[in-house]
Amino acid sequence: MTFFERVENVLLRFLQRFIYPYLLLADYRAIQKEQGIDIDSDILDVMGKASLWISYSDLSLEYPHPTMPNYVRSGGMALKEPLPLEQDLEDFVQGSGNHGIIIFTLGSTVGCLADHRKTEIIAKVFSRLPQRIIWRHTGELPTNLGSNIKILKWIPQSDLLGHAKTRLYIGHGGLNGAYEALYNAVPMILMPVLAPDQTDTAARVVSKGMGVRLDPATITAKSFYEAIKEVLQNDTYRKKVALNSAILRDMPPAKDRVVFWIEHVMKFGDEHLRAHVFELNLIQYYLVDVAAFLVLCIMGFILAMLFVCGLCCRMCKKNNNSKAE
Structure with missing residues (x-):
C-alpha cells in the first residue's frame, strides 16, 4: 500500500475497534443481553472467546495474511457442479x-x-x-x-x-x-x-x-x-x-474442512487452538507498559551517564584548580 493508504488503514482499524461495535453490532448486543450471554463483557470480547471461526474465504480470492489456528477457511462451500440448462x-x-x-x-x-x-x-x-x-x-x-x-x-x-x-x-x-x-x-x-x-x-x-x-x-x-x-x-x-x-x-473440500474442525473442537475443546490475545487489555495489547518501561530505562541510563560525566568534569576541574594554587 502507499503511505496514505496505510494511514487510511490505521484510521479504519481504529474505527472498527472503537466505533464499529456500537454502530453495526447493536442487534448482536441485544441478543447477547436477551440470552444472558456474558452480558458484562463487550460484544467483541465475547466474539473473541469463540472456539472456532468459520470464514467464507479461500486463498484463491483472499489476500495472504496470518490467521489463528481456530480460523477455518470455507470459501466455496456453497459451490456445486453445473446442471444442464432448460x-x-x-x-x-x-x-x-x-x-x-x-x-x-x-x-x-x-x-x-x-x-x-x-x-x-x-x-x-x-x-x-x-x-x-x-x-x-x-x-x-x-x-x-x-x-x-x-x-x-x-x-x-x-x-x-x-x-x-x-x-x-x-x-x-x-x-x-x-x-x-x-x-x-x-x-x-x-x-x-x-x-x-x-x-x-x-x-x-x-x-x-x-x-x-x-x-x-x-x-x-x-x-x-x-x-x-x-x-x-x-x-x-x-x-x-x-x-x-x-x-x-x-483445496480439500470446504465442507469436509468445516465438519472436521467442528468435530475436533467438540472432542478436544479449544484451549490448544484459541489465542488469549483477546483477553489482554489495551495497555497490554499495544505494549504501552513495556514501551514506557523501556523509555524510562533509557532515560534513566542517559541521566545517570550525564550525572557521571558531570561529576567527572567537576572533579577534573577541582584537581586543576588545586594544581594551579
Whole structure:
C-alpha cells in the first residue's frame, strides 16, 4: 500500500475497534443481553472467546495474511457442479456460436440500477456485441434491446457460469457470485452497488488480475464497452482466473474442512487452538507498559551517564584548580 493508504488503514482499524461495535453490532448486543450471554463483557470480547471461526474465504480470492489456528477457511462451500440448462435457455446459449454468452446480474437483492439511464446505456452497449447476453433484470425494461439479449427475472447463475460457452460474468461483487465465476474460470467485470464487501470483493478480483471494476454511478457507454472489450480480448484475465480456479479446486473440500474442525473442537475443546490475545487489555495489547518501561530505562541510563560525566568534569576541574594554587 502507499503511505496514505496505510494511514487510511490505521484510521479504519481504529474505527472498527472503537466505533464499529456500537454502530453495526447493536442487534448482536441485544441478543447477547436477551440470552444472558456474558452480558458484562463487550460484544467483541465475547466474539473473541469463540472456539472456532468459520470464514467464507479461500486463498484463491483472499489476500495472504496470518490467521489463528481456530480460523477455518470455507470459501466455496456453497459451490456445486453445473446442471444442464432448460431447453429454451440451452437453445439460446447454443445460438451464440463461437462468440459465446455474457451473464449480467446484480444479485438477488438488486433487480436493476436505480438510474434507468444507466440501464439504457448498458442495453445499448450489449446490442453492439457479437455475444449473446443473459440479463437478470426485474425493473423497467430498456427501450433499445437488441435481438442478442435475453432478459429474465431469475437465472440459474451457477449452471450458466459452468456452461462451456460462457465468456464473461458481469456482476455486483457479491461474494457467492464471484466464487461461482472463479470456480468455473470465468473472467469478471464487477460493479459494486450496495455493501462495502462488494467493493472489497471487486478489489480482490482486480488485484489478482481476474477482471476489472466499474463504478455504476459513473459508467458511460464508452467505459462499459471498453471494459468488456478489454476482458474478452486480453487473454491475461482468462489465464489468471483459470490459475486461481485451479487453486480453489485443488483445496480439500470446504465442507469436509468445516465438519472436521467442528468435530475436533467438540472432542478436544479449544484451549490448544484459541489465542488469549483477546483477553489482554489495551495497555497490554499495544505494549504501552513495556514501551514506557523501556523509555524510562533509557532515560534513566542517559541521566545517570550525564550525572557521571558531570561529576567527572567537576572533579577534573577541582584537581586543576588545586594544581594551579
